[in-house]
Amino acid sequence: MPTLRLTNLKVGAIVSPKPENGKATQVFYRDDQLQGFGLRVTSQGAKSYFVEKRVLGKNKRITIGKHGQITPVQARKEAQRLLGEMTMGKDPLLEKRKAALKGTTLSKAFADYLSARKDLKSNTVHDYKVSIEKSLADWLDVPLTAIDKDMIERRHSQLGKRSPARANNTMRVLRAIFNYAMDKYEDNQGAPLIAFNPIDRLSKNRGWYKVERRRTLLKPHELKPWYEATLKLNQETTRDYLHFLLFTGLRRSEATKLTWHDVDMTERTFVIPDTKNKEPHHLPMSDFIWELLNRREAQSESEWVFPSPLRDGPLKEPRTAVAKVTEHCGIAFQLHDLRRTFITIAESLDIPAYALKRLLNHKFSNDVTAGYIVPNTERLRAPMQLIADFIKGKITND
DSSP: OOEEOOOHHHHHHOOOOOOBTTBOOEEEEEESSSTTEEEEEETTSOEEEEEEEEETTEEEEEEEEEBTTBOHHHHHHHHHHHHHHHHTTOOHHHHHHHHHHHTOBHHHHHHHHHHHOTTOOHHHHHHHHHHHHHHTGGGTTSBGGGOOHHHHHHHHHHHHHHOHHHHHHHHHHHHHHHHHHHHHSBOTTSOBSSOOOTTHHHHHTTOSOOOOOOOOOOOGGGHHHHHHHHTTOSOHHHHHHHHHHHHHOOOHHHHHTOBGGGEETTTTEEEESSOTTSSOEEEEOOHHHHHHHHHHHHTOOSSBSSBOSSSSSBOOOOHHHHHHHHHHHOOOOOHHHHHHHHHHHHHHTTOOHHHHHHHHTOOOTTOTGGGGOOOOGGGGHHHHHHHHHHHHHHHHOO
16 A cells, blocks of 8 residues: 655645446555545545554544645644544544534424324324423423433423413323333434433423313204204315214224225215224214215216315315304304214113124223124124114104
């Protein structure tokens, strides 16, 4: 390996090697005064300064920069600095990587987390983004390592003054991001660069807000005024969507994403392929639902059962319609209240527990017997019709 004093004049005079057998080649030149400092010249004409030294038993070569972008004097000064660190047993590349990882911002870690969690549904991702990008907007460019326990405690308290539920949800998402980062970002020895999860402070100090689960629903005597209020909506699609939720007990996103490909009008069944528990949800149609879908199919020009009236795609959450229905009948409700109403009616009609769980697509956790039951959509037809008859009886009763 040739040696010479690496000066601007001599480096500029070095001729690039010729390719061998059509393949690129390279030549290394060592500085004759600073051991470990050198120049790499390729057959493509590139000239790059480097340092090379054994660190903890392993040979390490680090590129300093390209000739022309930096001078030999600048490269020599940087080489002396790097060789000094390497003499002390430090790997500059590893130290640079560790510094970069320690500087990972909340925004970057959140993006990495979402990229890794391929099982998250679009609605869940949207909710997570609302929690982080709105509630913690001023933290997005802050390194994770700079977010400490006191900051967590103060922000949780601030958010809780407006909405305890949102405060808890935001911190749960942030806790998941930190858990991911603790496992993802580590040094070459496998040691985590983030040693603890600051959200643990809330658990140790019992700082989580106690949020009661919503128990609101439409009471039997409210079904008729609510139904009559929905009939005053201008958009038929929105009106049918609200009725569909009430008569099926589906989650709002499950209904909006329903396509005609998922509907079998001959068999009078439909399937929700993408569900919360990741298991397809097969349901029979009650007479009310069959009539609703039959009417919609006859006039449909979209692949979606409930298409958006404003854009190409499925219906979005009709918040304006919900507000108008409340205004017309004086009954405040949310879309998930319709699912709770369906469940409550089903339970009041003494529908067997297994049938009720199948109607709702709930998993049978730790239930050995349920594991032997083969789901049969037809066996759900009678319970589905029984619930529909109850609702129809209330909305038509004078």
